[in-house]
Amino acid sequence: MLEIKDLSKSYGDVLALDRFSLDLKKGEVLGLLGPNGAGKTTLISILAGTLGDFTGSVTFLGRNLFADRELKSRLGIVPQDMAFYEELSAMDNMLFWGGLYETSRAGLKRRAAELLDLVGLGARAREPVKAYSGGMKRRLNTAIGLLHKPDLLLLDEPTVGIDVQAKVSILDLIRDVGAAGTAVIFTTHQLAEVETTCSRIAIMDHGRILAQGSLDQLVRIVGERDIVEIMGEFAAAAFSEAVQDLTGERVELLSAGDGLASLAVRDTAEIPKIMDRLFRRRLAVTDMKIKSPSLETVFLKLTGRTLRD
Amino acid sequence: MRRLLLVLRNDVRRHLKSPAAILIYIAIPMVMTALIGIIFAPRTEESTLPPIRVVLVDHDKNLASRLLLGAFDADEVKKMLEVTVSDEAEGRRRMEKGQASAIVIIPEKFTLDLLDARTTVLTVVKNPAEQFLPDVVEEFMNTMAVMLSGAVQAFAAEARGIRAMLDAPVESIPWEALGPELGRAQKKIVAVRKYLDPLLIGIKAEEAKAAGAKTLFTQRDLFSIMLPGMAIMFLLFIVQTLMRDIISERQDGKLRRMMTTPLRPLELVGARLAGGWVMGLAILMVMVALGSLIFRAEWGNLGYFLLLAAAASFWTAAFFGFFSALVKNRNQAGALGAPIILAFSLFGGSMMNPEAMPKAFKAVGILTPNRWFIDGAALVRDGRFPLAPLAVLTVSGIVLTALAVPALRRKTLV
Numbered sequence: 012m013l014e015i016k017d018l019s020k021s022y023g024d025v026l027a028l029d030r031f032s033l034d035l036k037k038g039e040v041l042g043l044l045g046p047n048g049a050g051k052t053t054l055i056s057i058l059a060g061t062l063g064d065f066t067g068s069v070t071f072l073g074r075n076l077f078a079d080r081e082l083k084s085r086l087g088i089v090p091q092d093m094a095f096y097e098e099l100s101a102m103d104n105m106l107f108w109g110g111l112y113e114t115s116r117a118g119l120k121r122r123a124a125e126l127l128d129l130v131g132l133g134a135r136a137r138e139p140v141k142a143y144s145g146g147m148k149r150r151l152n153t154a155i156g157l158l159h160k161p162d163l164l165l166l167d168e169p170t171v172g173i174d175v176q177a178k179v180s181i182l183d184l185i186r187d188v189g190a191a192g193t194a195v196i197f198t199t200h201q202l203a204e205v206e207t208t209c210s211r212i213a214i215m216d217h218g219r220i221l222a223q224g225s226l227d228q229l230v231r232i233v234g235e236r237d238i239v240e241i242m243g244e245f246a247a248a249a250f251s252e253a254v255q256d257l258t259g260e261r262v263e264l265l266s267a268g269d270g271l272a273s274l275a276v277r278d279t280a281e282i283p284k285i286m287d288r289l290f291r292r293r294l295a296v297t298d299m300k301i302k303s304p305s306l307e308t309v310f311l312k313l314t315g316r317t318l319r320d
Numbered sequence: 321m322r323r324l325l326l327v328l329r330n331d332v333r334r335h336l337k338s339p340a341a342i343l344i345y346i347a348i349p350m351v352m353t354a355l356i357g358i359i360f361a362p363r364t365e366e367s368t369l370p371p372i373r374v375v376l377v378d379h380d381k382n383l384a385s386r387l388l389l390g391a392f393d394a395d396e397v398k399k400m401l402e403v404t405v406s407d408e409a410e411g412r413r414r415m416e417k418g419q420a421s422a423i424v425i426i427p428e429k430f431t432l433d434l435l436d437a438r439t440t441v442l443t444v445v446k447n448p449a450e451q452f453l454p455d456v457v458e459e460f461m462n463t464m465a466v467m468l469s470g471a472v473q474a475f476a477a478e479a480r481g482i483r484a485m486l487d488a489p490v491e492s493i494p495w496e497a498l499g500p501e502l503g504r505a506q507k508k509i510v511a512v513r514k515y516l517d518p519l520l521i522g523i524k525a526e527e528a529k530a531a532g533a534k535t536l537f538t539q540r541d542l543f544s545i546m547l548p549g550m551a552i553m554f555l556l557f558i559v560q561t562l563m564r565d566i567i568s569e570r571q572d573g574k575l576r577r578m579m580t581t582p583l584r585p586l587e588l589v590g591a592r593l594a595g596g597w598v599m600g601l602a603i604l605m606v607m608v609a610l611g612s613l614i615f616r617a618e619w620g621n622l623g624y625f626l627l628l629a630a631a632a633s634f635w636t637a638a639f640f641g642f643f644s645a646l647v648k649n650r651n652q653a654g655a656l657g658a659p660i661i662l663a664f665s666l667f668g669g670s671m672m673n674p675e676a677m678p679k680a681f682k683a684v685g686i687l688t689p690n691r692w693f694i695d696g697a698a699l700v701r702d703g704r705f706p707l708a709p710l711a712v713l714t715v716s717g718i719v720l721t722a723l724a725v726p727a728l729r730r731k732t733l734v
């Protein structure tokens with residue numbers, strides 16, 4: 012239902028999207044995972060029609076997304092900003108934003124009440140939104156995007172800065188929406204979220220997709236190896252040098268930084284050997300963790316970055 | 321159109337939900353009018369306050385003290401204060417007998433000090449046996465002191481000329497020789513008479529009496545004249561805050577969200593301009609109603625006034641729509657908006673009577689909505705149709721709209 016082909020967008024010298032291509036089917040929930048600055052918001056903004064000056068094409072429901080105004084009402088957008096009126100109640104916000112789409116007022120009211128119940132705001136729907144907590148506002152922000160039953164829902168970092176309950180409630184909602192047949196793209200830099208919510212995961216950085224597939228498919232990229240994370244008082248260069256003679260078929264240095272390095276090993280038997288090299292060079296180790304392959308290790312391998320920001 | 325109306329209705333509802341800013345902007349002009357009117361306006365005939373008896377001791381016996389005496393002699397002041405010129409000892413005797421509420425002592429060299437811009441002190445001796453009346457005298461003298469100081473500074477050039485001649489004993493001053501100096505001062509006095517109210521109304525009353533005429537100026541007239549100027553000034557403030565929505569929504573992402581919906585940029589721009597217009601008009605009419613209720617102000621033919629108010633509000637919405645499209649962000653809008661409104665109000669006659677302004681001010685005033693609205697309101701009050709003000713506000717409003725619409729549309733593209 013959605014085909015994005017060779018979408019490129021630059022801000023001056025910065026190439027925010029680099030021939031980005033993606034296909035999405037009905038009911039598919041795609042988690043778009045990428046560090047800050049990867050181009051996630053740029054992509055969502057172009058699809059939402061609020062950002063111009065790009066190249067490439069997007070076909071939605073068989074038609075050119077940018078040429079057909081009708082398609083706007085088939086698209087639901089949940090922006091990264093809390094974009095609603097704080098002085099109005101949740102219900103009034105729903106009626107306003109929903110009203111901008113062609114919907115009958117009675118139907119809209121019913122749908123708004125349903126959705127507010129669904130995201131747990133039903134009891135406080137008549138209160139001015141400014142009295143809400145951050146999590147409640149996020150839930151409202153999400154619910155507004157669903158009012159007109161879109162065929163495709165785009166959410167930009169819908170879970171940023173909220174408590175666990177609110178996060179779970181929003182992720183449940185996304186899953187339900189997908190199960191009901193709406194295609195969803197949501198961006199995040201939180202690995203755990205895509206692991207539990209998505210039918211497909213795409214990892215992007217520097218404006219393009221680096222890898223995509225189901226969780227299993229992605230994890231296989233790093234193979235059946237364990238990941239060893241070592242913390243200590245060492246410089247990146249010294250660490251690389253110390254383990255140099257070990258690396259090869261059985262040990263791979265994934266990343267080395269000052270005080271933190273990670274390696275992939277075929278066998279845990281390699282770990283004492285690594286420690287031995289470090290002790291010989293008098294590199295102090297303060298902590299060590301062994302992890303089974305996960306999305307995080309895939310991400311680390313592909314982007315060379317940890318998902319801290 | 322359906323969406324345009326939806327946005328418009330939502331904007332009205334929003335501003336009704338948090339009306340604090342608008343209420344304050346409605347209240348300020350009312351309070352200001354009330355204060356100015358109560359302090360400066362001549363008392364109405366029904367005034368029931370007994371005259372307050374004051375003994376004036378004049379050690380100066382010079383130009384300024386005579387001006388002060390003249391002020392006390394004005395009809396309106398006379399109704400409030402009954403002044404006897406005497407010496408301090410006599411004043412204290414009267415006070416003890418309860419025949420005087422206060423003694424006002426004008427010090428020696430009062431005139432010379434003023435002309436040399438040295439600080440000088442007017443002493444008000446209050447009768448300790450009385451509670452309220454002596455305070456009124458003190459307040460009155462405070463006001464006079466402020467006005468006199470202001471006048472001396474405004475007439476600094478003339479003051480120097482007069483000062484040169486006053487070194488000689490008063491008795492030997494060649495009053496005829498003062499002619500050109502006094503003549504020039506006189507012209508300025510006439511020009512700023514209205515905004516240095518109490519002092520200069522006093523002088524005016526004296527002149528009027530000499531000619532055998534009677535002042536017909538009542539408090540109610542004063543309110544009727546002042547309110548339109550105040551109303552247009554605060555209309556500018558209110559509509560500016562309304563039109564700022566489009567800038568802040570651009571910053572906080574609401575505009576972007578709107579543009580993801582089927583709402584067209586032109587519909588949004590239309591809704592915002594129409595909203596500023598309609599809400600501005602409504603608020604203006606609330607001020608009119610309050611003015612009538614509180615101050616019994618007269619507006620003239622309400623239909624004419626409604627037309628004038630609609631034109632002024634239309635102009636204001638278009639102007640600040642265009643303004644909002646030009647500024648970068650909310651802070652810039654705030655920083656630039658207030659000075660523009662204050663300049664409009666100063667040159668356009670919201671702060672002082674246009675009649676009393678220097679020529680250059682008057683010329684600039686023609687470029688402000690304040691001036692046209694105030695002139696229009698005066699015409700309507702006189703029972704005439706405000707054709708010129710209506711035409712000017714409407715035509716320039718249309719021009720501003722033509723500028724604002726494309727500029728605002730560009731702002732909706734993020």
Ligand SMILES: Nc1ncnc2c1ncn2[C@@H]1O[C@H](COP(=O)(O)OP(=O)(O)O)[C@@H](O)[C@H]1O
Nearest residue numbers: 022025027045046047048049050051052053054
């Ligand atoms: N308005 C802009 N002007 C200039 N550069 C921008 C602008 N918006 C984003 N960028 C740059 O484009 C890249 C992608 O940004 P963005 O799409 O916001 O990433 P993400 O949402 O994944 O964090 C970043 O390098 C960012 O600095």
Ligand SMILES: [Mg+2]
Nearest residue numbers: 051052091168
């Ligand atoms: Mg982003």
